[in-house]
Amino acid sequence: MKQPSALVDSRINNTIAYGWLLILSIILVAANQRAPITSVGPLIGDIRESTGLTNAVAGMLTTVPLLAFALMSPFAPKLARRYGMERVIFTALIVLLIGSVCRSLSWTSTLFVGTILIGSGISVLNVLVPSLVKRDFSSKIGLMTGVYSVSMNLCGALASGISIPLASTGLGWRGALICWCLLTLVAILSWGPRLRSSKHAVTTSAVRSGGQKEINFWKSRLAWQVTAFMGLQSIIFYMLAAWLPEILISRGMAADTSGWMLSLMQFAMLPFTFLVPIIASRMSNQRWLVVITVVLFLIGAGGLFLDNNNLVPLWSIVIGIGGAFAFGLAMIFFSLRTRNAQEAAELSGMAQTVGYILAAIGPMLFGWLHDLTHHWTVPLLSIVAAIVFLFFAGLGAARNRYVSTESRA
Numbered sequence: 332m333k334q335p336s337a338l339v340d341s342r343i344n345n346t347i348a349y350g351w352l353l354i355l356s357i358i359l360v361a362a363n364q365r366a367p368i369t370s371v372g373p374l375i376g377d378i379r380e381s382t383g384l385t386n387a388v389a390g391m392l393t394t395v396p397l398l399a400f401a402l403m404s405p406f407a408p409k410l411a412r413r414y415g416m417e418r419v420i421f422t423a424l425i426v427l428l429i430g431s432v433c434r435s436l437s438w439t440s441t442l443f444v445g446t447i448l449i450g451s452g453i454s455v456l457n458v459l460v461p462s463l464v465k466r467d468f469s470s471k472i473g474l475m476t477g478v479y480s481v482s483m484n485l486c487g488a489l490a491s492g493i494s495i496p497l498a499s500t501g502l503g504w505r506g507a508l509i510c511w512c513l514l515t516l517v518a519i520l521s522w523g524p525r526l527r528s529s530k531h532a533v534t535t536s537a538v539r540s541g542g543q544k545e546i547n548f549w550k551s552r553l554a555w556q557v558t559a560f561m562g563l564q565s566i567i568f569y570m571l572a573a574w575l576p577e578i579l580i581s582r583g584m585a586a587d588t589s590g591w592m593l594s595l596m597q598f599a600m601l602p603f604t605f606l607v608p609i610i611a612s613r614m615s616n617q618r619w620l621v622v623i624t625v626v627l628f629l630i631g632a633g634g635l636f637l638d639n640n641n642l643v644p645l646w647s648i649v650i651g652i653g654g655a656f657a658f659g660l661a662m663i664f665f666s667l668r669t670r671n672a673q674e675a676a677e678l679s680g681m682a683q684t685v686g687y688i689l690a691a692i693g694p695m696l697f698g699w700l701h702d703l704t705h706h707w708t709v710p711l712l713s714i715v716a717a718i719v720f721l722f723f724a725g726l727g728a729a730r731n732r733y734v735s736t737e738s739r740a
Contacts, residue, residue: 365487399450427452473612488597556727562686599651607659621725627653
């Protein structure tokens with residue numbers, strides 16, 4: 332018979348092991364939330380030539396997932412309440428895997444069907460993982476949001492950089508894209524033990540603490556400001572993810588080098604996507620972080636107007652740091668502006684529904700403006716406009732208030 336101390340030690344070890352399993356599973360899920368999309372940008376030229384698509388239609392390969400984000404995000408909190416976060420996240424990973432396989436088949440129709448499935452799976456992950464972090468790491472929200480953000484952006488950066496080299500090995504663009512199924516499969520396997528061991532489920536009672544009525548996020552000014560901030564930073568990121576390589580290629584840069592410029596932008600994000608949520612969680616409000624974000628974006632985007640490829644690495648780094656500030660703030664706002672995991676899921680669902688409708692317009696609009704003007708100046712000016720609106724939305728979202736408090740007021 333085990334001694335009491337041995338039983339205590341065993342329970343502590345089991346708890347620690349489960350904690351590390353939880354962290355690992357979150358990292359692997361986060362790794363799948365950008366790579367399937369950012370891997371497309373550098374390959375758009377190859378896809379367009381292979382399928383005969385126009386620039387505007389090719390831009391839809393990054394727009395369609397965003398539309399799926401917008402359409403599916405409102406349902407994610409409701410599904411989590413009914414079936415539990417773990418089951419819904421596991422199902423979303425399965426859908427993502429099926430979509431990745433479909434996208435790499437030989438038909439143009441399956442290219443878009445697979446892209447829709449990829450967007451649907453990722454949309455559920457986008458909404459629920461920040462809520463899961465708030466639920467399971469309530470005392471370390473800033474740290475775990477940083478870990479989650481770094482994992483997402485690291486794999487997104489790698490996907491952008493190695494897509495063209497993978498395609499050049501003889502795999503072609505279809506083979507380069509299907510490689511990311513392996514990452515999704517590992518995430519699915521890591522999530523299996525959570526289905527057996529976790530008894531957590533987000534329930535409607537989480538919203539009603541102490542008899543409090545459900546919050547109507549759609550009538551909250553603060554919720555709309557968080558939503559606008561989320562959408563505008565997404566517009567900026569996805570415009571650049573889709574078209575930065577094409578801009579640089581048109582200015583004489585080699586295709587593989589242009590892909591690495593997009594990767595450089597995302598690698599520059601990594602330390603700051605980790606640090607910004609931690610810093611933001613310790614501040615009474617985050618307005619100075621919003622100001623820094625906008626200044627960095629304006630400097631980097633302004634540099635792209637200069638037809639000088641030698642300075643592109645600098646502009647990529649500055650934009651990347653600005654993007655890290657914006658993304659880190661968007662993620663932490665879901666937790667800082669809500670009181671519990673269910674509120675965080677509802678705010679995340681709203682922000683990603685409306686936010687990604689706005690973001691979905693970006694890549695397609697960017698390609699259409701280029702087709703219309705045959706130049707990159709006007710499309711780049713649309714990014715500058717998004718940065719200006721980001722500033723005003725961010726100042727409101729950075730206020731030290733809860734959506735629930737504002738709604739009652």
